[in-house]
Amino acid sequence: MKILLLLLAAAGLCWGQYNPNTVPKRTSIVHLFEWRWQDIAEECERYLAPNGFGGVQVSPPNENLVITSPNRPWWERYQPISYKICSRSGNEEQFKDMVKRCNDVGVRIYVDAVVNHMCGAAGGSGTHSTCGSYFNAGNRDFPAVPYSGWDFNDGKCHTGSGEIESYNDIYQVRDCRLSSLLDLALEKDYVRSTIAEYMNRLIDMGVAGFRIDAAKHMWPGDIRAFLDKLHDLNTQWFSEGTKPFIYQEVIDLGGEPIKGSEYFGNGRVTEFKYGAKLGTVIRKWDGEKMAYLKNWGEGWGFVPSDRALVFVDNHDNQRGHGAGGASILTFWDARLYKMAVGFMLAHPYGVTRVMSSFRWPRYFENGKDVNDWYGPPSNSDGSTKSVTINPDTTCGNDWVCEHRWRQIRNMVIFRNVVDGEPFSNWWDNGSNQVAFGRGNKGFIIFNNDDWNMNVYVQTGLPAGTYCDVISGQKENNQCTGKQVFVSGDGMANFQINTDAEDPFIAIHVDAKL
Numbered sequence: 295m296k297i298l299l300l301l302l303a304a305a306g307l308c309w310g311q312y313n314p315n316t317v318p319k320r321t322s323i324v325h326l327f328e329w330r331w332q333d334i335a336e337e338c339e340r341y342l343a344p345n346g347f348g349g350v351q352v353s354p355p356n357e358n359l360v361i362t363s364p365n366r367p368w369w370e371r372y373q374p375i376s377y378k379i380c381s382r383s384g385n386e387e388q389f390k391d392m393v394k395r396c397n398d399v400g401v402r403i404y405v406d407a408v409v410n411h412m413c414g415a416a417g418g419s420g421t422h423s424t425c426g427s428y429f430n431a432g433n434r435d436f437p438a439v440p441y442s443g444w445d446f447n448d449g450k451c452h453t454g455s456g457e458i459e460s461y462n463d464i465y466q467v468r469d470c471r472l473s474s475l476l477d478l479a480l481e482k483d484y485v486r487s488t489i490a491e492y493m494n495r496l497i498d499m500g501v502a503g504f505r506i507d508a509a510k511h512m513w514p515g516d517i518r519a520f521l522d523k524l525h526d527l528n529t530q531w532f533s534e535g536t537k538p539f540i541y542q543e544v545i546d547l548g549g550e551p552i553k554g555s556e557y558f559g560n561g562r563v564t565e566f567k568y569g570a571k572l573g574t575v576i577r578k579w580d581g582e583k584m585a586y587l588k589n590w591g592e593g594w595g596f597v598p599s600d601r602a603l604v605f606v607d608n609h610d611n612q613r614g615h616g617a618g619g620a621s622i623l624t625f626w627d628a629r630l631y632k633m634a635v636g637f638m639l640a641h642p643y644g645v646t647r648v649m650s651s652f653r654w655p656r657y658f659e660n661g662k663d664v665n666d667w668y669g670p671p672s673n674s675d676g677s678t679k680s681v682t683i684n685p686d687t688t689c690g691n692d693w694v695c696e697h698r699w700r701q702i703r704n705m706v707i708f709r710n711v712v713d714g715e716p717f718s719n720w721w722d723n724g725s726n727q728v729a730f731g732r733g734n735k736g737f738i739i740f741n742n743d744d745w746n747m748n749v750y751v752q753t754g755l756p757a758g759t760y761c762d763v764i765s766g767q768k769e770n771n772q773c774t775g776k777q778v779f780v781s782g783d784g785m786a787n788f789q790i791n792t793d794a795e796d797p798f799i800a801i802h803v804d805a806k807l
C-alpha cells in the first residue's frame with residue numbers, strides 16, 4: 295500500500311498539498327480576522343516577520359453582499375456576489391500590495407475561499423454589494439461573475455425546503471443550501487473553471503494557499519476538480535512547481551456520516567475535535583484532566599497529524615457559530631486560553647493556527663450571545679477601523695490581537711525553535727500538573743490543579759540557566775521573567791503556585807542565558 299502511494303505521488307497523481315509553504319523554521323499561521331489589507335501589510339513587516347510567524351489567514355477578499363439588518367455583520371463576507379477583490383478589508387491594489395510586502399519579509403498569505411455558494415436566497419436584487427456589482431438572488435443572476443440559474447444546485451437538492459435538513463444525509467449536505475446560501479453546481483465544468491480562475495488570480499498575485507470554506511458541503515471530487523486547474527505558486531517567492539497549501543473546513547466531531555478523511559486527497563482538514571476537547575480538558579469538565587493529554591493527537595481519535603490544521607478557537611466557534619460548543623476557550627477566558635494555546639504550540643501535532651480577534655459587546659440571553667453577529671470595529675460610514683498599536687505593543691480600537699500577547703507570541707517562537715524535535719519526557723501527577731519536552735530544544739510545564747506545585751522533573755535540556763518565556767523573556771541576555779536552572783543530568787525544579795498569573799512555564803534553547 296505504502297509503495298503504491300509512493301508511486302502515485304511520484305507520478306504526480308497525488309495532488310494533495312499539505313505543506314503550508316512557509317519559510318523554514320516558521321511554523322504557525324495567524325488568522326487576522328476582518329483586518330484591512332493595509333494593516334496586515336504593516337503587521338507583516340513590523341511584527342509577524344520579526345517574531346517568526348509563518349503566514350496569515352485573511353478574511354474572504356472577494357465582493358460580498360452588504361447587509362444592513364443587522365448592521366454590517368462579520369458574516370456578510372461569507373455571502374459572495376462576485377470574485378472581484380473588493381471588500382471592507384480593501385481593494386485589489388491594496389490586496390496585491392499586502393501580498394507582496396508580506397511575502398517580501400517571508401510571511402505567507404492564505405485566502406479564505408468561499409466557493410461553495412453565493413449569497414443567501416433572500417439577498418434580494420440590486421447593487422447592495424461591496425463593489426456595487428448588480429445581482430439578483432431570486433433569479434440566481436450574478437452577472438459580475440457571471441453565474442446564472444444553470445450554475446446552481448436548485449434542481450439537484452431533494453429536500454422540500456431546498457435547505458440542508460439533516461446532516462445524516464450526505465446528499466443533502468452537499469447538494470442543498472447551507473443556511474439558505476445559494477449552492478453552486480460544482481459538478482459543472484463552467485463553475486469549476488470559474489472558481490479556479492478566481493483562485494489562480496490570487497495565486498498569481500503571490501498567495502500561498504487557501505482555506506476552503508464549507509468544504510463539507512462540496513463533494514471531495516468536485517473540490518479536487520477545481521484544485522486540479524490551479525497554477526503553481528508565483529516563482530517570485532516560491533520555488534518552481536510549488537502547489538498551493540490547501541486546508542478544508544470540514545466539521546467532523548464524530549456522529550455524522552461525512553468524515554474529514556474523505557478530503558485527505560485534496561489537502562489538510564480542520565480538526566474541530568482539537569479545540570473542543572482541549573477546552574473540555576483545561577476547563578476540567580466531564581471528568582477530564584490534563585494527565586490524559588499524554589497521548590494527545592491521533593490517540594484522541596483525531597485525523598493524522600500531517601493532515602490536520604488545528605486551532606483552539608476559530609471565528610465561528612468563539613461566538614457560538616459552527617461547532618465545538620461551550621467548551622471552546624477564547625480570549626474572553628484569557629488565563630485558560632493562554633494555557634490552551636501554549637499547549638497547542640508546544641505540542642508537535644498538526645499545523646497550528648493562532649486566532650486574532652476583535653472585541654464585541656458579548657451579551658447572553660438564554661445561553662446565547664445575541665450580539666454574535668457584530669462586525670469588526672468600524673466607523674459610522676461602515677468602514678473598518680484600522681488596527682492601532684499602543685505604546686505597550688497591544689492593539690487599540692477593540693482589536694484583541696491575541697497573537698501579540700507575550701505568552702502566545704513567545705510560544706509561536708518556541709514552536710519554531712523545537713520544530714522537528716520529538717515529543718519527549720512526558721511527566722504528570724495523575725491530575726492536572728503535566729509537562730513535556732521537545733527533544734533537547736524545549737520544555738513546558740503546567741499546573742492546572744488547585745494546589746501549588748513544586749517538582750523536580752527531567753527536561754531533556756542541556757545544563758544551564760533558562761529564561762521562562764511565559765512570565766517574561768530573554769532581553770539583552772537578561773531574563774525579565776522567572777529563571778529555571780537545569781542541572782547536568784537535565785533535571786530542573788519548577789514551582790508554580792495556583793495563583794500565578796499564568797500557571798505554566800516554558801523554556802527553550804534560544805532563551806538560555
Ligand code: AAO
Pocket residue numbers: 369370371372373408413414415416461472473474475507508509510543545546547549550610615616617618619
Ligand atoms: C447568515 C445567517 C443565516 C442566514 C444566512 C443567509 O446567520 O441565518 O440564513 O446568513 O442569509 C457564516 C455564519 C452564518 C451566516 C453565513 C452567511 O456563521 O451564520 O449565515 O456566514 O453569511 C456549518 C457548516 C460550516 C459553517 C458553519 C457556520 O458545516 O461550513 O455551519 N462554517 C463556514 C464559515 C462560516 C460561514 C459559512 C461556512 C458559510 O466558517 O463563518 O457562515 O460560508 C453541525 C454540523 C456543522 C455545521 C454546524 C452549524 O455541527 O456538523 O457542519 O457547520 O452544525 O450548522 C454539535 C455537533 C456538531 C454540530 C453542532 C451544531 O457540536 O457535534 O457536529 O452541534 O449543531
